[in-house]
Amino acid sequence: MNIVVINAYVRENAGDAALLSVCLRQVREAFPDADVVIAGMEDAAVHPSFEGARNIGSIRRHVADGTVSLPRRLLRKALVGLAGAAAVTLPRPLARGVLRVLPAEARREADAVTRADLVVSMGGGYVLARPGLDGYQNVFFVLLPAMLAQKAGVPVVWAPQSFGPFPAAAQRRLVGRVMRRSAAVLPREDVSVGELLACGIPAEHIERAVDAGFAFDPERRIDWRARLGVGPDERLVGITARRWLPRPAQECYERELARTIDAVQATGARAVLIPQVSTDYLGDDDRICERRIAGHCTSGPLMVDEVVDYRDLKGLYDECTLLIGTRFHSVIFSLTSDVPCVAIEYEHKTRGIMADLGLGEWVIPIADVTHDRLWTLVEPLLKDPTPYRTILDRNLPGYLARARSLPARLREAV
Structure with missing residues (x-):
């Protein structure tokens, strides 16, 4: 065949x-x-x-x-x-x-x-x-x-x-x-x-x-905390960003993310900028905009500035306490590790899938990102993620089961 x-x-x-x-x-x-x-x-x-x-x-x-x-x-x-x-x-x-x-x-x-x-x-x-x-x-x-x-x-x-x-x-x-x-x-x-x-x-x-990313579960191969120099008890907050908006709006989005990173680190947590996409194809390399975001921060965040295998990136999200995610598959990678996420929406997949999971209130359109709006969602999750995890624990298992159902549908198609 x-x-x-x-x-x-x-x-x-x-x-x-x-x-x-x-x-x-x-x-x-x-x-x-x-x-x-x-x-x-x-x-x-x-x-x-x-x-x-x-x-x-x-x-x-x-x-x-x-x-x-x-x-x-x-x-x-x-x-x-x-x-x-x-x-x-x-x-x-x-x-x-x-x-x-x-x-x-x-x-x-x-x-x-x-x-x-x-x-x-x-x-x-x-x-x-x-x-x-x-x-x-x-x-x-x-x-x-x-x-x-x-x-x-x-x-x-x-x-x-x-x-x-x-x-x-x-x-x-x-x-x-x-x-x-x-x-x-x-x-x-x-x-x-x-x-x-x-x-x-x-x-x-x-x-x-259901998005197949929910069925992605590779073996862990990297000790990310050792690689980043983060202690076992330190809270790690991941951030993914991307180029998407016209230049003035893009700069505003990046500066507001930097303000939120500063606020995260003021709580004692460590922020890490994670490049979900690192290709030069169409100039779509998250590291470029994430370097600018780091430059706007008053307290330097951790950065992953090299090309990382997609299987190893999943392991990094596993280590996070919270994710502020623009790239939506960074959100999916985190949710499947029981990590609460605030999702920044640039296409309708973000709001649609978050709503499916009962998490629609933790979504902000990328053009509307401000530190105040982000912090209203981020700060409560840093203090007590229990309500978020309760929703996730209730809705995610059935979602995962549906993500694994494609083989049966393929056999029916032939």
């Missing part, structure tokens, strides 16, 4: 790496003898595999490759886009001929998904569009491997993930077309269910699911 996991991201994004790790484990649990390959955003020449699964590269990586010049990237998008559109609309014999003219990396993914027995689009938050041409391009290239698979009669499963927003009617029509033809569509929060309904997908075809 041949299975292709599509839309994988990069391992330096710890959340997406965890989702891919869980996806591969659950695919193998469902089909122990299957040959599983990955089509993702990592260069196969640099990263030929991930946790034992061969990486073949992808159409998306080929057309967005930042190592080539902008004119060349635009040419790739135009040629692959036209060939892909022709391949999903022409009769099968002609479509196969079109796919043979694709560049080698794009052709590898196209060949893999059209010859597979099952295609699984891993969890995440990438099926969305922004206003403008880039939004159309993202939707098209994200959906293209699934459309090619469906053209060949291969079942496609969308593992638990977020969907939307889709600002244009044409985007919603395309998403609706692909999802209606998929074997399973698994949104991970209610807002995504609404987005899918707006795309014309029947309610009975939408299966509400």
Whole structure:
């Protein structure tokens, strides 16, 4: 049996790496003898595999490759886009001929998904569009491997993930077309269910699911307290931050986080800035903004300033007393270790999943972050986390069980 996991991201994004790790484990649990390959955003020449699964590269990586010049990237998008559109609309014999003219990396993914027995689009938050041409391009290239698979009669499963927003009617029509033809569509929060309904997908075809990050439980390999120089009885408060807002608002967000870090450390706790994402792809490296935040602090926080394996980062969150988390998978990693979290929302996945767990009151939109608002939520948790943990202990076990249910659904899809 041949299975292709599509839309994988990069391992330096710890959340997406965890989702891919869980996806591969659950695919193998469902089909122990299957040959599983990955089509993702990592260069196969640099990263030929991930946790034992061969990486073949992808159409998306080929057309967005930042190592080539902008004119060349635009040419790739135009040629692959036209060939892909022709391949999903022409009769099968002609479509196969079109796919043979694709560049080698794009052709590898196209060949893999059209010859597979099952295609699984891993969890995440990438099926969305922004206003403008880039939004159309993202939707098209994200959906293209699934459309090619469906053209060949291969079942496609969308593992638990977020969907939307889709600002244009044409985007919603395309998403609706692909999802209606998929074997399973698994949104991970209610807002995504609404987005899918707006795309014309029947309610009975939408299966509400749980983010796979809740099923991520790697072995601990690092003594983080020794590495950070923190005593066994010292309280450790984790902070994750990211670049997201326009420059003036981003600076305000960073300065307000710095004020909160100072307040945390004034209580005797130690604050540590944790880079959940540390990739140079699209300039998405949390260490850059976290260095600025540290520079605004009057009492220097601890910092993790190196690239850390996604499995080892989970162990760091285990050591925290509290997390102030912008990157939402840092929140998930912490919640599964019974660590209370104040979540800073930049996409609807944050509020949706926190509300699922009964923790919606501990969410602040990123554009509304001020020290006063953060401290109103953080200070009580530092003094007494019991009410928070009571809610978490009541709601988390059932959530974890649902996060582990994908293997059975995959077997049903084939």
